[in-house]
Amino acid sequence: MPNILVVDDDALIRDMLVDYFEAQGHHVIAAPNGVSGLRMAQAVHPDLIILDVDMPQMTGLEVCKRLRESPETSKLRILMLTARKTEKDVTKALDLGADAYMPKPFSLAEMGLRSKMLLGLER
DSSP, X not given: OOEEXXXXXXXXXXXXXXXHHHHTTOEEEEESSHHHHHHHHHHHOOSEEEEESSOSSSOHXXXXXXXXXXTTXXXXXEXXXXXXXXXXXXXXXXXXXXXXXXXXXXXXXXXXXXXXHHHTOOO
8 A cells, every 4th residue: 555644733634644544554654844744755755745835844835845856756746735725825836846735624535535546546
């Protein structure tokens, strides 16, 4: 099963996503901020990164940008998860290289379907 990295400074959301994906049979690792999330992504090369935008120390947008700039991590699949919903926010994330953008609040059912799509798994 795919490896998933969840990067979110909100412990409730982070734990909920870890529990959800582990129940689906995925191996899940989690990071509480962008700095540790970037380090984990560079070390582990997960199949999917679920990345919050607004975090202290380093935003998800900066993490996404740095991952895309490195040949070793440029192809990692990134789903941005955020409370920001304006067209400008969405296009900025996609311009930086995010593969998908999901606004908060979100449903776990939709998160599951989007992650399957990004991972290339059958529904």
